[in-house]
Amino acid sequence: MDILNNVILGFSTALTAENLLYCFIGVFLGTLLGALPGIGALAAVSMLLPLTIGLDPTTALVMLAGVYYGSEYGGSTASILLNLPGTPTNAVTCLDGYPMAKQGRAGVALFATTMASFFGGSVGIVALYTLAPFLAQWAIAFGPSEYFALMVLGLVAAAVTQDAPLKGLSMVVLGILLGTVGTDVDSGVARYHFGLFELRDGISFIALAMGIFGVSEILHSLRDAGGAPEVQNVTLRSMVPSREEWKRSRMATVRGTAIGGAFGVLPGIGSTIATFIGYAIEKRISKNPSQFGNGAIEGIVSPEAANNAGAQTAFIPTLSLGIPGSATMAVMLGTLIMNGIAPGPQLMMTHPEVVWGLAASFWIGNVLLVLLNVPLIGLWVRLLRVPYHLLYPAILILICVGTYTIRSSTFDIMLVLMFGVAGYGLRLLRFQLAPVLIGFILGPMIEENLRRAMLFARGDFTAVIARPLSGVTLAISFGLILWAFYRSIRPSQGANAST
Amino acid sequence: MVKLDKTDLISGLVVLAISSFFAYGALDYRIGTMTRMGPGYVPLVLGLIGMVLGAAIILTSFGRSGGLESFRWRVVLPVVASITAFLLLLPRTGLIPATFVAVVVAAFASPKSRILPTLLLGVVVAALIWIGFVVLLGLPIPVLRSPF
Numbered sequence: 001m002d003i004l005n006n007v008i009l010g011f012s013t014a015l016t017a018e019n020l021l022y023c024f025i026g027v028f029l030g031t032l033l034g035a036l037p038g039i040g041a042l043a044a045v046s047m048l049l050p051l052t053i054g055l056d057p058t059t060a061l062v063m064l065a066g067v068y069y070g071s072e073y074g075g076s077t078a079s080i081l082l083n084l085p086g087t088p089t090n091a092v093t094c095l096d097g098y099p100m101a102k103q104g105r106a107g108v109a110l111f112a113t114t115m116a117s118f119f120g121g122s123v124g125i126v127a128l129y130t131l132a133p134f135l136a137q138w139a140i141a142f143g144p145s146e147y148f149a150l151m152v153l154g155l156v157a158a159a160v161t162q163d164a165p166l167k168g169l170s171m172v173v174l175g176i177l178l179g180t181v182g183t184d185v186d187s188g189v190a191r192y193h194f195g196l197f198e199l200r201d202g203i204s205f206i207a208l209a210m211g212i213f214g215v216s217e218i219l220h221s222l223r224d225a226g227g228a229p230e231v232q233n234v235t236l237r238s239m240v241p242s243r244e245e246w247k248r249s250r251m252a253t254v255r256g257t258a259i260g261g262a263f264g265v266l267p268g269i270g271s272t273i274a275t276f277i278g279y280a281i282e283k284r285i286s287k288n289p290s291q292f293g294n295g296a297i298e299g300i301v302s303p304e305a306a307n308n309a310g311a312q313t314a315f316i317p318t319l320s321l322g323i324p325g326s327a328t329m330a331v332m333l334g335t336l337i338m339n340g341i342a343p344g345p346q347l348m349m350t351h352p353e354v355v356w357g358l359a360a361s362f363w364i365g366n367v368l369l370v371l372l373n374v375p376l377i378g379l380w381v382r383l384l385r386v387p388y389h390l391l392y393p394a395i396l397i398l399i400c401v402g403t404y405t406i407r408s409s410t411f412d413i414m415l416v417l418m419f420g421v422a423g424y425g426l427r428l429l430r431f432q433l434a435p436v437l438i439g440f441i442l443g444p445m446i447e448e449n450l451r452r453a454m455l456f457a458r459g460d461f462t463a464v465i466a467r468p469l470s471g472v473t474l475a476i477s478f479g480l481i482l483w484a485f486y487r488s489i490r491p492s493q494g495a496n497a498s499t
Numbered sequence: 500m501v502k503l504d505k506t507d508l509i510s511g512l513v514v515l516a517i518s519s520f521f522a523y524g525a526l527d528y529r530i531g532t533m534t535r536m537g538p539g540y541v542p543l544v545l546g547l548i549g550m551v552l553g554a555a556i557i558l559t560s561f562g563r564s565g566g567l568e569s570f571r572w573r574v575v576l577p578v579v580a581s582i583t584a585f586l587l588l589l590p591r592t593g594l595i596p597a598t599f600v601a602v603v604v605a606a607f608a609s610p611k612s613r614i615l616p617t618l619l620l621g622v623v624v625a626a627l628i629w630i631g632f633v634v635l636l637g638l639p640i641p642v643l644r645s646p647f
Contacts, residue, residue: 051636166555173518173552176545180521184538187529187538191538192524215578215582219571219575222571392609393581396601396602397602397605404640405638408639413582413589420582421575421579428567428568428570429506429513450536454533454536458534459533460533488559
């Protein structure tokens with residue numbers, strides 16, 4: 001069977017000593033960074049990306065994937081112990097995780113999230129192995145019109161699911177525009193280079209990611225940096241859940257996994273929404289909903305399972321279509337492109353070892369996560385006690401050195417600085433920045449596909465709409481845009497929904 | 500008094516300004532036709548879309564009230580100075596002095612920083628960065644250089 005072959009190929013790739021080592025390093029460093037306040041998965045992945053330079057592309061991706069779910073996990077640790085969500089995805093975990101910690105049940109909460117994450121992640125990986133080849137096979141027949149339409153849908157979906165959809169759409173547009181800087185592939189004309197030689201190659205996406213997620217995050221977090229946070233001790237013994245807690249979290253984990261897995265596949269939506277839906281459903285079907293917000297274990301396991309299942313299934317569109325489901329996925333694609341591998345449905349044919357090795361390493365990484373985090377919880381707790389004013393200068397330097405090593409260019413550090421300050425300004429104006437990066441990565445591909453589609457259709461845009469798949473996809477995107485405008489015109493509704 | 504969401508008003512203006520800049524800049528490049536798009540086509544269209552979005556955000560900012568978060572110069576300036584110092588010093592003095600100076604300058608962004616711990620932090624971070632990136636990873640970064 002094909003799937004079996006893929007599994008075998010995957011595990012034989014992932015289980016080499018080198019890949020295992022880098023997977024471990026990735027998971028370890030990812031958890032470390034994710035546990036720090038203000039560093040989410042995206043910032044962690046972009047900060048550690050320089051470490052993968054010179055590695056074999058599979059190894060590089062294996063390590064970054066390890067960083068990705070390691071930091072998600074570290075983020076949930078910080079949410080539970082400190083009520084400081086590292087990422088929006090972890091925000092839901094705070095609702096019941098922090099009350100549990102205050103009741104002295106932090107150990108149980110941490111153990112339950114580890115297990116729920118592991119279960120969700122494992123199911124997500126099975127889905128990845130079974131669904132991705134079919135999707136890729138189907139997608140191989142896609143022409144530029146279909147690609148153009150699917151990417152537009154991905155971008156629109158990423159934008160309109162934000163609190164303020166019009167602002168989300170503007171950030172996507174800004175991202176694509178930033179992506180047009182540099183030499184145009186078709187004509188060789190350098191666009192928006194301001195006479196700067198360095199900009200002819202385009203803006204380095206690492207500089208952009210580090211600026212808007214690294215530096216601007218530090219600037220934003222410094223707003224309310226307190227002293228050393230109070231963190232309670234967590235012992236291994238305190239992590240064992242009671243029989244009742246075990247029973248209550250079992251089905252909640254399964255439900256969260258199903259929700260997360262389904263939502264993660266949708267391009268652009270990602271797992272954040274799935275965690276909210278998972279939480280809402282648990283609250284609705286619970287016999288005593290008043291417990292939610294006061295330390296209900298269902299309220300943490302379901303979102304965490306959803307988050308991790310979604311984190312894995314988000315790789316399905318990323319690896320089989322080349323369309324990233326989230327900004328973190330966009331960074332992963334950027335890494336592939338940097339290594340000279342073109343993402344898209346042909347990826348499974350041309351580089352099966354990359355795709356399946358990566359998928360297998362997800363599972364190994366999830367096992368490592370459990371093995372690492374249960375015994376090492378004491379270390380993470382100690383790390384959370386380090387006051388922020390001793391951390392942020394070090395993070396800042398890490399960002400600068402990391403950016404510099406990519407192209408040995410101080411110009412890129414300057415870009416980081418500019419994007420950092422601009423990103424901070426945009427944050428103050430309550431813009432979401434993840435769509436910028438998705439737009440930036442997808443922008444050049446969208447432009448290329450649009451141009452090719454128009455060339456084939458002799459400039460007749462109706463030809464794109466007339467093709468069934470691209471027509472339907474564009475219609476959905478258009479509907480979402482209309483909905484975005486409608487939601488913005490009725491602000492009172494939107495304000496209520498967001499609370 | 501007219502109700503106005505200042506955050507959204509400024510947001511819209513910012514989007515409008517950036518989009519107009521790109522749309523105007525696109526006119527410098529060949530626009531081309533629908534069939535054969537020139538390098539200016541896509542940026543022009545996107546700039547126009549962005550301008551529409553910016554205008555729409557400005558329109559929605561009326562009719563509801565909202566404040567504006569202030570830009571914290573006391574946090575931003577030290578961080579800007581720190582990164583600038585790093586990128587200027589790196590090619591001239593090498594990694595270790597650049598890191599040390601950047602850490603110390605960055606510390607000014609937090610009122611909690613004290614002189615001795617900050618200097619110590621600078622030494623520790625410089626050492627760790629040197630060990631991590633140069634010794635272990637072997638990346639070609641100048642470590643120590645005389646500026647003269």
